[in-house]
Amino acid sequence: MQSYIQYRNIGHVLRQQLGTDREKAIRCTDGPPSASPAGSLVAASQAEEAVASCPVDRVMTTKRHSSELSTMDYAFKGVQDPDDSALAGNKPEVFIVGWDCEGDPANPHNFSTARRVIATLIVAAIAFVVGMASSIDSTVLTQASADFGVSEVAESLATGIYLIGYSVGALFAGPFSETLGRNMVYIATLALFSIFIMGSALAPNFAAQLVFRFLAGFFGSTPLVCAGGSIADMWDPLEKTYGFPIFAVAGFGGPVLGPVVGSYIGVGHIGTWRWTEWISLITAGLVLTLVILFQPETYAPLILKWKARHLRQITCDARYKAELEVSHTSFWSRMRTALSRPFTMLLEPIIILMALYLTVLYIVLFTFLDGYTFIFADVYSISPGLANVIFVAMFVGIILASFLVLPLYRLTKKEMAKAMTTGGSHIEPEKRLWFAMLGGSLSIPISLFWMGWTDFASISIWSPIIASAMFGYGVICVFLSAYMYIIDSYEVYAASALAFVTLLRYACAGAMTVVGIPFYKNLGTHKTLTILACISAVLVPSPYVLYKWGYLIRQHSRHAITRK
Structure with a gap:
């Protein structure tokens, strides 16, 4: 039940990000989100506020070599391409999904x-x-x-x-x-x-x-x-x-x-x-x-995999991947x-x-x-x-x-x-x-x-x-x-x-x-x-x-x- 609510909240926050303008996507204040009640999940509204408060120097936005960032790239935090890494050599069009910032409430x-x-x-x-x-x-x-x-x-x-x-x-x-x-x-x-x-x-x-x-x-x-x-x-x-x-x-x-x-x-x-x-x-x-x-x-790679799945559904773009999905380490x-x-x-x-x-x-x-x-x-x-x-x-x-x-x-x-x-x-x-x-x-x-x-x-x-x-x-x-x-x-x-x-x-x-x-x-x-x-x-x-x-x-x- 809690895992399902976590999964739904991640998707809700990403859709909220998509509906914001560029300034809101990168405007923030430092520090982790406020504590939620014991034993309960962070409410979707609290998660949205915490995500929006990520400091700009910690936000990882999508980087593309051939064109400037789009409005959607600014809207989605916690996404980066692998640049010249080993992953990039295999899949240059893969964009790695990470935490929005150090204080990401999903972490x-x-x-x-x-x-x-x-x-x-x-x-x-x-x-x-x-x-x-x-x-x-x-x-x-x-x-x-x-x-x-x-x-x-x-x-x-x-x-x-x-x-x-x-x-x-x-x-x-x-x-x-x-x-x-x-x-x-x-x-x-x-x-x-x-x-x-x-x-x-x-x-x-x-x-x-x-x-x-x-x-x-x-x-x-x-x-x-x-x-x-x-x-x-x-x-x-x-x-x-x-x-x-x-x-x-x-x-x-x-x-x-x-x-x-x-x-x-x-x-x-x-x-x-x-x-x-x-x-x-x-x-x-x-x-x-x-x-x-x-x-x-609590397994962070799986939570990031959920986030990547939501991004693919929202954007119809299959290039959003979590590291767990591109690590080439099979079960x-x-x-x-x-x-x-x-x-x-x-x-x-x-x-x-x-x-x-x-x-x-x-x-x-x-x-x-x-x-x-x-x-x-x-x-x-x-x-x-x-x-x-x-x-x-x-x-x-x-x-x-x-x-x-x-x-x-x-x-x-x-x-x-x-x-x-x-x-x-x-x-x-x-x-x-x-x-x-x-x-x-x-x-x-x-x-x-x-x-x-x-x-x-x-x-x-x-x-x-x-x-x-x-x-x-x-x-x-x-x-x-x-x-x-x-x-x-x-x-x-x-x-x-x-x-x-x-x-x-x-x-x-x-x-x-x-x-x-x-x-x-x-x-x-x-x-x-x-x-x-x-x-x-x-x-x-x-x-x-x-x-x-x-x-x-x-x-x-x-x-x-x-x-x-």
């Missing part, structure tokens, strides 16, 4: 802050629902395994195969979003996710459940890849300091709160285990409704790149280190889905349902990390100002490691040692609960640093880098969910948590090493940026 970077926050939260809501579906099944292992006549270890595959579907689907989402736009991909994949979650709820046997869970995970992987692009569409490098945490804190709540949602399902009078899937389906339906009704399209070419380039990142030290770090964290996180029963229910003689409710403590730790956003934003702003005084336009990617360095990486092994060595009936249950909150704080801090550092370090290659990181961590986490029960059962909670703590302790120096020597590592990289 997602110029949406009001409230509107961008709401759009980011809607993307986070998608991540929440698909994340919740990844972990909610872990709460009903006993009931589901009894229903299908399989062991609990086998039934834990319902979670593992979903995560493996995540890892595979992450390779395909990027090229589709760069062809169809973010919104279409979010809507289509969330609808297909809902269908396969419903199939899992109705599965007649264990094999069918696994197939439907894999397909649900495959189509649910979209926000893992596209969310970074959506955030970059709307937030500039400085604003990402708080824009990305808005997504991450809300989106990360899915896998953490999934066990809380499913804690008492299948017990007593709260339905059968299948209600874990029905709740996921209902939540997905609500989020899908939000996306359809309120989420604007299948982008797909080949998306499937092959992530594996070239195996040679990138930064990617290897961050992928390894996140993989270890996700292995710990998803083995907790089985482990909390052993850590809390068995030791403290509480019900499995109450043990799953304790996951709330981990989410509290995630929320606590949000208190770092404001001070780190101020520090980032100072670094940005310093960079601009020396002619730069970006901060060094290593500055993104501050989240992990401010206790994030240290919190993880400390919390695991703490939980493992105090998990005794003679010690208050609040001790491991507080430790789990500390673990949540550490995980979100490392996640924020890793993602923002990779995005800033690789820029145009960031999608491929993140696809590889996603593929590795979810594939490994999916495999480890199957061994989680034997691991805790055979070794016990103390040894298991100590082993996990030791592994995570080895990775603690990673953000500090990269902060000190990351620039030198990027200098020897094939894909990373190296500007100072």
Whole structure:
């Protein structure tokens, strides 16, 4: 709905421009348009006023070598020919459509802050629902395994195969979003996710459940890849300091709160285990409704493609084109790149280190889905349902990390100002490691040692609960640093880098969910948590090493940026 209104508004503004005289077309005042109400589109009248206010030195009008500009050329802003560029050599009569000016209201970077926050939260809501579906099944292992006549270890595959579907689907989402736009991909994949979650709820046997869970995970992987692009569409490098945490804190709540949602399902009078899937389906339906009704399209090349289409319709002149239409990069070419380039990142030290770090964290996180029963229910003689409710403590730790956003934003702003005084336009990617360095990486092994060595009936249950909150704080801090550092370090290659990181961590986490029960059962909670703590302790120096020597590592990289 929002995308359609955006499309219509662009056409309305262009027709208004066509009806104005030359002076109005180039008369303007500086500055971005006024903010529109939160969650709503810029009204057509506001858009017209903002377009008319573009400063003359920023307006790009059509340039023709053989004749003077016509009245129509003045009327349409944001259009230029490619001059002597490579595009001009192939299509000299193509006129490239761009933004009207720096303050063009159609540009997602110029949406009001409230509107961008709401759009980011809607993307986070998608991540929440698909994340919740990844972990909610872990709460009903006993009931589901009894229903299908399989062991609990086998039934834990319902979670593992979903995560493996995540890892595979992450390779395909990027090229589709760069062809169809973010919104279409979010809507289509969330609808297909809902269908396969419903199939899992109705599965007649264990094999069918696994197939439907894999397909649900495959189509649910979209926000893992596209969310970074959506955030970059709307937030500039400085604003990402708080824009990305808005997504991450809300989106990360899915896998953490999934066990809380499913804690008492299948017990007593709260339905059968299948209600874990029905709740996921209902939540997905609500989020899908939000996306359809309120989420604007944020992929700039597609919006410019809409503008070019309107110009062709208005003028009956096929020479108006967006760069997306003349780039000669086909969908299948982008797909080949998306499937092959992530594996070239195996040679990138930064990617290897961050992928390894996140993989270890996700292995710990998803083995907790089985482990909390052993850590809390068995030791403290509480019900499995109450043990799953304790996951709330981990989410509290995630929320606590949000208190770092404001001070780190101020520090980032100072670094940005310093960079601009020396002619730069970006901060060094290593500055993104501050989240992990401010206790994030240290919190993880400390919390695991703490939980493992105090998990005794003679010690208050609040001790491991507080430790789990500390673990949540550490995980979100490392996640924020890793993602923002990779995005800033690789820029145009960031999608491929993140696809590889996603593929590795979810594939490994999916495999480890199957061994989680034997691991805790055979070794016990103390040894298991100590082993996990030791592994995570080895990775603690990673953000500090990269902060000190990351620039030198990027200098020897094939894909990373190296500007100072």
